[in-house]
Amino acid sequence: xxxxxxxxxxxxxxxxxxxxxxxxxxxxxxxxxxxxxxxxxxxxxxxxxxxxxxxxxxxxxxxxxxxxxxxxxxxxxxxxxxxxxxxxxxxxxxxxxxxxxxxxxxxxxxxxxxxxxxxxxxxxxxxxxxxxxxxxxxxxxxxxxxxxxxxxxxxxxxxxxxxxxxxxxxxxxxxxxxxxxxxxxxxxxxxxxxxxxxxxxxxxxxxxxxxxxxxxxxxxxxxxxxxxxxxxxxxxxxxxxxxxxxxxxxxxxxxxxxxxxxxxxxxxxxxxxxxxxxxxxxxxxxxxxxxxxxxxxxxxxxxxxxxxxxxxxxxxxxxxxxxxxxxxx
Numbered sequence: 001x002x003x004x005x006x007x008x009x010x011x012x013x014x015x016x017x018x019x020x021x022x023x024x025x026x027x028x029x030x031x032x033x034x035x036x037x038x039x040x041x042x043x044x045x046x047x048x049x050x051x052x053x054x055x056x057x058x059x060x061x062x063x064x065x066x067x068x069x070x071x072x073x074x075x076x077x078x079x080x081x082x083x084x085x086x087x088x089x090x091x092x093x094x095x096x097x098x099x100x101x102x103x104x105x106x107x108x109x110x111x112x113x114x115x116x117x118x119x120x121x122x123x124x125x126x127x128x129x130x131x132x133x134x135x136x137x138x139x140x141x142x143x144x145x146x147x148x149x150x151x152x153x154x155x156x157x158x159x160x161x162x163x164x165x166x167x168x169x170x171x172x173x174x175x176x177x178x179x180x181x182x183x184x185x186x187x188x189x190x191x192x193x194x195x196x197x198x199x200x201x202x203x204x205x206x207x208x209x210x211x212x213x214x215x216x217x218x219x220x221x222x223x224x225x226x227x228x229x230x231x232x233x234x235x236x237x238x239x240x241x242x243x244x245x246x247x248x249x250x251x252x253x254x255x256x257x258x259x260x261x262x263x264x265x266x267x268x269x270x271x272x273x274x275x276x277x278x279x280x281x282x283x284x285x286x287x288x289x290x291x292x293x294x295x296x297x298x299x300x301x302x303x304x305x306x307x308x309x310x311x312x313x314x315x316x317x318x319x320x321x322x323x324x325x326x327x328x329x
Contacts, residue, residue, distance in 0.1 A: 001205060002026045004063040006048060006080075007070030009035035011154045012094070012147075012194045016067060017041060019198025025205075028063070048076065055083040065090040065205050072120075077127040081134055090141045090206050091131065094197070095214070097148040097267070098260045099125040106188070107222075107268040110146075110214045117259035128214060135212035143204055144214040145197065148265045151219075151287035152194035153294035157232055160187050160225030160261055162246060162313065170295060171304040173229075173238050178314040180246035185226025187248070188264040190218040193282035203278030210275050216267035221284040231285055235292050244317040 008017040008029035014037075020027045021040055028042040037043060044061075048054050048070065066088055071077055077093075084091060100108060101115025116122040131142035149159050158166035162180045166172065172179065200217050204210045223231070226243060233241045248262035273279045295301040 001064040002028070002062065003205070004028045004030060004044075004058075004066045006030045006066065006068045008041070008067075009037055010069065011152075012150050012197060013069035014038075014154070015152060015194035016069060016094075016198040016201055019195055019202055020067075023202045025202075030057075048079065051075065051079040051082070054079055058083045058087075063088050065092070067092045067094070067201055069094045071127050073123050074126045074130060077130040081130070081140060085134070085138065085140055088141075090143065090211070092201055092204060093127060093131060093142060093144045095124045095128055095144045095146045096121060097146050097216070097218070097265055099128065099146060100260075100263075102263065104264060106264055106266045108216070108266060109268040110216060110271055117263075118257045120257075121260060132212055132214075141208075141211040143210040143212075145200055145204070145217040146214060147192050147197050147217045148267065149189050149191040150194050150197070151191045151284075151291060153290050155194070155291060156300070157288070157291055157295070159189060159191075159228070160185070161229075162251070162310070164258070164261070167300065167302045168304040169232065170236060170292065170301040173233050173236060173241055175304050176238075176242050177304055177306060177310075178242045178244055178317065179229060180313060180317065181225055181229070181243050182246050182248045182251055182262055184245040185224055185229065185243055187225050187262070188222055188266045189225055189228060190222040190266050191228070191284055191287065192217060192219040192280055193287045196280035196282050200272065200276070200278055200280060203276040204272075207276060213271070213275070215272040215275070216269055217272065217280065218265075218267040218269060219280050219282065219284060219287075222266045223284065228284075231288050232292070235285075235288055244314070246313075 003025045007013045009031045030044045033045040098121030099114040099116050114125045116125045128144045134140035156165040158169050160182045252259045252262050
């Protein structure tokens with residue numbers, strides 16, 4: 001197929017491009033031209049936010065399919081419809097698990113209500129709705145993939161903590177600094193390796209069964225956030241990392257836009273496997289090892305410089321432990 005990837009030079013989207021090339025597809029990347037691309041890729045440069053120019057660039061340029069990795073707003077989705085309506089065989093939207101709301105039955109399937117808890121999630125849910133309405137009314141062939149925590153070389157480790165993605169995590173663990181885990185690290189996450197998202201795109205391309213449908217796109221391993229950090233520490237050869245309990249309710253009150261991180265993120269992959277024959281398979285440990293190697297080889301792991309807030313929070317947590325122990329005696 002001739003496949004256009006919108007935003008194909010980023011952390012996740014470059015992995016999508018790699019998998020398309022490996023599968024034998026001809027790939028064109030639409031990008032602002034600020035990052036290198038692999039050999040064998042055709043390039044179109046432009047700004048997708050200039051919607052008139054965006055649509056004009058694709059006039060007379062036929063593609064079999066489009067994978068949009070940077071569709072973040074309803075205006076972006078409508079621009080895709082204007083540029084590609086009636087002209088392509090398939091569009092795949094890279095969405096997010098942030099479209100889901102607070103009502104969760106585990107493992108979550110794609111019929112879980114999309115009552116997003118953040119602006120980012122609400123915008124992605126609206127984009128999905130625009131594409132699915134276009135399928136229902138105009139037979140515009142669109143599919144949505146909903147990856148959760150994305151992993152792989154090029155990204156930072158961390159999640160479900162005060163810091164989130166943390167460029168200082170490796171040194172933080174090495175220095176045995178306290179890591180405040182939401183709800184003590186008992187929240188479930190199901191990370192996905194970035195190249196598995198690319199493989200899911202390859203598996204879904206051109207399949208009519210996927211048109212007008214959304215798919216969870218998560219990895220094979222579901223772990224608690226504490227287990228996630230334990231695995232990172234084990235790869236580094238660090239024993240007994242120092243954790244503490246950070247109440248998720250307090251965290252969400254302080255950072256309401258980060259609310260999705262305060263819920264279990266465990267997903268059913270049955271629909272994807274049934275409709276595409278594919279199920280993401282890269283083990284979590286493999287992704288962690290690759291990320292640690294990349295961070296260390298590229299100098300992307302920073303020395304830990306504890307903030308005043310982090311130091312004060314650690315002191316408060318240890319003092320609370322002592323007070324609770326005294327109260328319970």
